[in-house]
Every structure is written in structure tokens, then in C-alpha cells.
Amino acid sequence: MHEIIWFLAVILSVPAIYIAYNYINTLMPGQSRTYILQPVYRLLKLFEKKDDGDNFLAYFFSAGSCLFALIALYMTVSGYNFLFIVSVLSMMDLLVITGAVSSSEFSGRISAKRGLSRFVVWLFTSMVASASVYKIAGTLKLDELAHLSESSGLIVNLPFTFISLFVILLMKGNLLHFDFGLSGDELSVFGDALFSPYSGWSLAVIQLAQWTEIGVWLKILSAFLPVTKAVSYIIVSLLYLTFLILDRFVSDIEWKKAARLSWGWAAGLSIINFIYLFYY
Amino acid sequence: MDLLALCLVFVPVVLFFVLMFTGEKSAYLITVISAVFFLLCTVALIVTPEPVILPVPSLLWRILTLATVSLIFWHSVRDKQLIISVITFIQAVILVVFEIVSLQAEPDNFLAPTLREKLLLLCGTLTILIFMPFVIYLLKKYYSGASFRIKRFGMGILLLLSSFAGLISSNSVTGLFLFWQWQYIAGCLLLKVYGNTYGNAGAKNVFLRTFPYMQQTALTLFLSAGIAAYYITGSMSMQDFRDFGKLSEFLALIIYVTAVLMGLLIPENYVYRFDSAKAVPAAGMYLVIFSLIVPYAVLAKFRPLFHNLTGSVISLMIIYGGILVFAGAYFSLSGYRNRHSILNLIMSMSGLAVATVFKKLQSSIRFLSNNPLPLLLVIAGIVLTAAYIIMWISSIFTAHTGHTSEINEEHPVASIIPFNINFDLIIKIGYITTAALTLGVSLLCMK
Numbered sequence: 001m002h003e004i005i006w007f008l009a010v011i012l013s014v015p016a017i018y019i020a021y022n023y024i025n026t027l028m029p030g031q032s033r034t035y036i037l038q039p040v041y042r043l044l045k046l047f048e049k050k051d052d053g054d055n056f057l058a059y060f061f062s063a064g065s066c067l068f069a070l071i072a073l074y075m076t077v078s079g080y081n082f083l084f085i086v087s088v089l090s091m092m093d094l095l096v097i098t099g100a101v102s103s104s105e106f107s108g109r110i111s112a113k114r115g116l117s118r119f120v121v122w123l124f125t126s127m128v129a130s131a132s133v134y135k136i137a138g139t140l141k142l143d144e145l146a147h148l149s150e151s152s153g154l155i156v157n158l159p160f161t162f163i164s165l166f167v168i169l170l171m172k173g174n175l176l177h178f179d180f181g182l183s184g185d186e187l188s189v190f191g192d193a194l195f196s197p198y199s200g201w202s203l204a205v206i207q208l209a210q211w212t213e214i215g216v217w218l219k220i221l222s223a224f225l226p227v228t229k230a231v232s233y234i235i236v237s238l239l240y241l242t243f244l245i246l247d248r249f250v251s252d253i254e255w256k257k258a259a260r261l262s263w264g265w266a267a268g269l270s271i272i273n274f275i276y277l278f279y280y
Numbered sequence: 281m282d283l284l285a286l287c288l289v290f291v292p293v294v295l296f297f298v299l300m301f302t303g304e305k306s307a308y309l310i311t312v313i314s315a316v317f318f319l320l321c322t323v324a325l326i327v328t329p330e331p332v333i334l335p336v337p338s339l340l341w342r343i344l345t346l347a348t349v350s351l352i353f354w355h356s357v358r359d360k361q362l363i364i365s366v367i368t369f370i371q372a373v374i375l376v377v378f379e380i381v382s383l384q385a386e387p388d389n390f391l392a393p394t395l396r397e398k399l400l401l402l403c404g405t406l407t408i409l410i411f412m413p414f415v416i417y418l419l420k421k422y423y424s425g426a427s428f429r430i431k432r433f434g435m436g437i438l439l440l441l442s443s444f445a446g447l448i449s450s451n452s453v454t455g456l457f458l459f460w461q462w463q464y465i466a467g468c469l470l471l472k473v474y475g476n477t478y479g480n481a482g483a484k485n486v487f488l489r490t491f492p493y494m495q496q497t498a499l500t501l502f503l504s505a506g507i508a509a510y511y512i513t514g515s516m517s518m519q520d521f522r523d524f525g526k527l528s529e530f531l532a533l534i535i536y537v538t539a540v541l542m543g544l545l546i547p548e549n550y551v552y553r554f555d556s557a558k559a560v561p562a563a564g565m566y567l568v569i570f571s572l573i574v575p576y577a578v579l580a581k582f583r584p585l586f587h588n589l590t591g592s593v594i595s596l597m598i599i600y601g602g603i604l605v606f607a608g609a610y611f612s613l614s615g616y617r618n619r620h621s622i623l624n625l626i627m628s629m630s631g632l633a634v635a636t637v638f639k640k641l642q643s644s645i646r647f648l649s650n651n652p653l654p655l656l657l658v659i660a661g662i663v664l665t666a667a668y669i670i671m672w673i674s675s676i677f678t679a680h681t682g683h684t685s686e687i688n689e690e691h692p693v694a695s696i697i698p699f700n701i702n703f704d705l706i707i708k709i710g711y712i713t714t715a716a717l718t719l720g721v722s723l724l725c726m727k
Contacts, residue, residue: 094673097670116696275652278651
């Protein structure tokens, strides 16, 4: 029962963050007022739209990725092993990227390569981070990590690991200088991004999968803070919302530069923490 | 001696001689029957709780070892391979002198696999049976009517089975030496099937050309190390090898280098020796058996010795395994449409086997705590392998529209890791540095 409540809470919290962001955005000078539930409204409209029907595999890939995202979320709220969750998220990415490659569109394939680049960064970072966590805590189970964080402040020994995992969250949210140009709002001609083969309800399902994945990372990060689970989750969510807003004031950069910065901030910091734990 | 283990070694050898006098169709039949027989024997070996003991005089092993070395010597003289002739002649002299002067008897349990080794045998056998239909299909397609090649193939496979069983089951250093020589012969036979010979394979590449010399030199050193160990411990059994004092690090290095060289666990371009696409399934089968399963099993046999080392040499050996994991994955990814990518992936897994074989049985402390570098290398290798799998699966679903060449012009690794890094050079430097450091540390320990 406890898991189900958390599962629903996380699923609902991510759209709530985007709604809050949308609301704050409309308060900015020069912005026109929009419907307060605009992000959810857009999603519902997508479900109502008819698929173009050209790419049957797109249905399969979108449904598969959403399924894996939901499994990852369930595993996260149940406190499963961090590496298992990373494996399931890898499967989700595999399906999204394969779907983009399978499209007959040039931009889809180009963005699939960017997706693969992002995948390599976050997978490497997660694995190094898990090695650091295991070295300190002797376990990778998220519920045990949350207890340890509460009792002994795990983050004191893993500050860079925490930052690197947060950078993964920013990469997944296409924020700041960690935007690989996959969200479709890039200025270049290849801006159709990873979602180009998807349309209609399959695109909506992909959107749901992305939101669920954001929720998974928020929940993972909340296991590192030395406060109770609920408070920790709220803090991490507010932090994410802050970066969402901050993103409006940061210019877009070319995706290769974003990849290099991601390697430096995500992978680099996790390696520094890992090596630090070995020698100190 | 375990009767079933003895059957696994000798039945393929008997069939090897039968096959020499049969035709093409019989060659296929004998090969398949022997593989199935091998599987049944392996299963029987696992399910039988108490081994059926059959006493075999150690003289038999001595004669076999000397006969094998003499055969390789005779062939090398006939093929005008001077260096091999010299090395095998030295081996023969060492064997004759040692066996007459010093060696009392071989260990009683000359062939006695443990449960873990039996499971490795089963894995290897299943691998052979899975690969076999593809190998035979390609042979029938490309070499139908070339009974000479088919017979060579059958003989190679039979000797491969026999040497595989011997290497996994053997508890004696001379046993390992004997079965590695059989593996060497099996490799020669299989290479001849696909148009290459061991001496001049990849004639343009000096490294590949000299590789058989390196293998035979390593085997000679291994034999000498075994004799030195016998003088110190009074036994040829690996279970009795624990502490050799100052010599420990150096002997461990010789054992490690032999396992690496005989397992082909050397810079990845070695897999390009199997140049033809029709050789890839056979090469894959050979690599899984002799690069993945056998090195792991052989190094695990020497655990009592490795666990008594100071640690620095072991760390370097683990780093070598880590580099191999990374290099294999990197070359798989960079040539993901290439027929050799799967062979590179096998090399990567072999590196993982080598890196993890030194961990203590009850914990993974040594692998995780001594040095951060191997773990980072292994993680990087796993990540690149995951990327390779995604690219490979994606290529299956790719709709060909004419844009493909435009996208694929970029190097696959450069397109997903956008740094101007020469990984090829880094990998080569990594191999050389680690090898030099391991040798240096081993020699320093002897002071």
C-alpha cells in the first residue's frame, strides 16, 4: 500500500512540477497568459490526435518505453537495487533510440545518435556513482540507502556523486547546458529530435514515459538527503523546478558542447568522488 | 583418475585418428557425434556424485607430452619454421631431462575437475553445439567437395574438444602444457581449413606472424616455471603451489602471460587474423572456448598461489583485464557493422573473466578495493557494450533511405563521445605500460 501511494504521488508530482513551471512562466514579463493546466492539456490533445500510421514500430517502441519507465518507477518506490533500476531505464532508452533510428527520417537518426551519446554519459555516471555508493554504504538498495542517509548523512561522503546524479536529471530534462537538443525546440534544422517517428497517442505515451523517468530520478536523488523521505522528495522536486525556471535565462548551446559539459560535470564529478573514496 | 574425464579427453583423440581415414560425409558425422558424446559425458560428469576411478600410469602422460612436442618439432622442421623448431627442441630436451632425472610421478588426480570446472565444461560444450550448425553450414556452402579441408576441420574440432576437456580437468602443470600444445595443433588445423597457416597468417602484420613464436616461448617458460615449482614444493599439482618466496611474483607472471597468450588475449587486432566472413562462426567458437572459458579456468586453478602474492602484481593483472574489457567493447562499437565486432565483444568478455578471476571466493574485496582504475575501465567497457548493442539492434530496424551513408560517415565512437581522443593509441599505450610495469614489479620482488 505504501508503495502504491508513493507510485501515484511520484506520477502526479512531475506533471504538477511542469504545471507550476508553466504558471510561473506566464507571470514573467512579456509572456502571455495561458491555461493553467496547459502541459496536461497538450498531452490530452496528443492522445486525441490521429497517428500518421506510417511507422507501426513506433507504437511498439513508445508502449515499450513507457512500460519500462513504469517498471523502473515501481522498483524505485519499492526501494530496489539502484543498478537494477538503471538497467530498466537503459531498456527504456534502448526502445526510444531504436524507435528514432527505425524512422525513415534523417533528423530522427541524427537525434538518435545524440540520444545514444546522452545514454552513454548517464549510464557511465550511474555505474560509477553506484560503485561509490556501494563502497560507502555496502548496499545499493534504495530503501536501505534512504535509512542510512537519514541516520548517518550519506551525502557527506558522496557530495559529487549527488551532483553528478542531479546532472543526469538535468540531462533527462533537457535543461541548462546539458540539453542535447532532443526536445524538439532546438533552433537547428535537425530539431525534430528523438520524437520524430512518433505522433498522436504514441507521442503522448513517450511523453508520459519521459515524465515518469524524471520522477524516477527525483525519487532516486531523494534517497541521498538526510531528512525523511517525503521531505527529501519535496526538496529535490523544488530544486528541479528551480532549474526548470533557470533554464529560461540560459542560452541554448550546440549539442556536442552539451555532451562535453555533461561528461565533465556528470561523469567527471562521479569519478572524482569514486577516486576520493578509494584514497581517503 | 576420473573415468569420465578420461573419456572426454581420449574419445575425441581416438576419433581424430579414425577421421584421418574417412571421407567428407563421415567427417561431418564423426564431428557431430563426438560433440554430442562430449555433451552427454559432461552431463554424466556433473550428475555423478562419486567419480569412477581408473588408475592410469603417469608414464602414459609423459610419453604423450614428449610425442606431442616431437610432432610439433617434426612439422616445424618440415615447414621450415626455424624458430618453432628451436623452441620445441628445447622443450623436448627439458622434458626428457626432467622426466628422467627428477619427476617421481604425476599427481594421482591428474584429471579431476571440480564442480565449478564441470560447469565450465558444460558451458563450453553447449557453446560448441550452438556454433556447430553455423560452422558446418558455411563449410558446406563454401567448401563442398574439398574433402581435404573438411577432414582438417573435423580433426581440428576433435582436438579442440580434447584439449578443452584436458585444460579444464587437469591438475598438473605438465597436463596444462600438454593440452595447450594440443590446442596449438587444433588452432593450426582450423586455420588451414580457412586458408591461413599459423606461421604466415596476416603476412603483412609482424605481430601476427610472430605470435606462434610467442606462444611456444611462453609454453617453454611455463614448463620451466612448473619444474622450478616442482623443486620447491615437490609436487606438480597446482593445489600445492602456495608460496615460492621471492620467486612467487615472477612465477605468477609467467603463468599469467601463458594464459593470456594461449588464450589469444592480446591486442584486439588479433581477431582480424580470421579475415574471411566464412571463418567468423568458427573463430567465435574458438575464442569463446580458448579465450574466455579456458583462461578463466586455468587462472582459477592457481588461486592458492595468486592469493599469497603481495597484491601489486595482481592489481596490474586486473588492470590488464580492465583494458581488455574496454578495448574489446571499443573495437566492437567502432566496427559495429563489421563481421569482427562480435569477436571483439568476446574479447571484451574475456577481459572481464581475467579481471574477476583473482577475486576472493567469498568476497569481491580485492577487485573493488585495491585500485579504482580497473573498475572504471570495466564500467567504461560495459557502457560501450550497451551502446554497441543499441546501435546493432537499431541497425536491424533501420529503413534504408539513402541517407545512411551520410550519417555513417562519422566514426561511431566519435559521434557519441564528441571528444578528439585517439582511443586506439591510448589502448596500445595501456597494454604496453601495464605489461612493462608487471614485468618490472615482478623482477623487483626477486631482489
